[in-house]
Amino acid sequence: MVHIESLLYTGHISGTINLWDLDTMQMIRSVKAHQADVLSLSGIGGFAFSGSARGVLKKWDLRYPSLISYTEESRGFECVNQWQAHNGIVLSSTIGGSRLITGGNDCFVSIWDISACIPSEPKEESGISTQI
Numbered sequence: 001m002v003h004i005e006s007l008l009y010t011g012h013i014s015g016t017i018n019l020w021d022l023d024t025m026q027m028i029r030s031v032k033a034h035q036a037d038v039l040s041l042s043g044i045g046g047f048a049f050s051g052s053a054r055g056v057l058k059k060w061d062l063r064y065p066s067l068i069s070y071t072e073e074s075r076g077f078e079c080v081n082q083w084q085a086h087n088g089i090v091l092s093s094t095i096g097g098s099r100l101i102t103g104g105n106d107c108f109v110s111i112w113d114i115s116a117c118i119p120s121e122p123k124e125e126s127g128i129s130t131q132i
Contacts (some may be wrong), residue, residue, distance in 0.1 A: 002043035009048055010040030031077055040093040047117040049100055051090025058082040085110055
């Protein structure tokens with residue numbers, strides 16, 4: 001599961017990821033995400049990562065304008081990358097700093113650099129102001 005703002009993303013054995021609006025307690029979208037069971041989900045910023053029983057990781061862009069203007073055709077929940085992460089089942093995933101860490105039943109822990117997904121902190125402008 002991934003909880004971002006008022007939305008909850010859940011993975012299922014059917015290969016789907018469901019999107020729930022926690023304010024209304026209703027499912028607002030279901031996406032066929034993988035050909036196999038979705039066993040792990042992690043999220044940061046406007047991105048989520050899902051892992052499947054076939055060892056595939058997918059990176060999802062979760063950004064869209066708002067739930068008010070949400071339609072099935074609106075941009076968001078789009079798969080922007082996928083790769084073979086493990087030679088077996090992706091059992092778990094977590095995010096630590098700028099790294100996605102996955103564990104599989106292939107007896108490996110893999111560490112992926114996801115620094116491009118982390119929102120940067122707004123920088124405060126510095127300077128001196130004087131009254132004239």
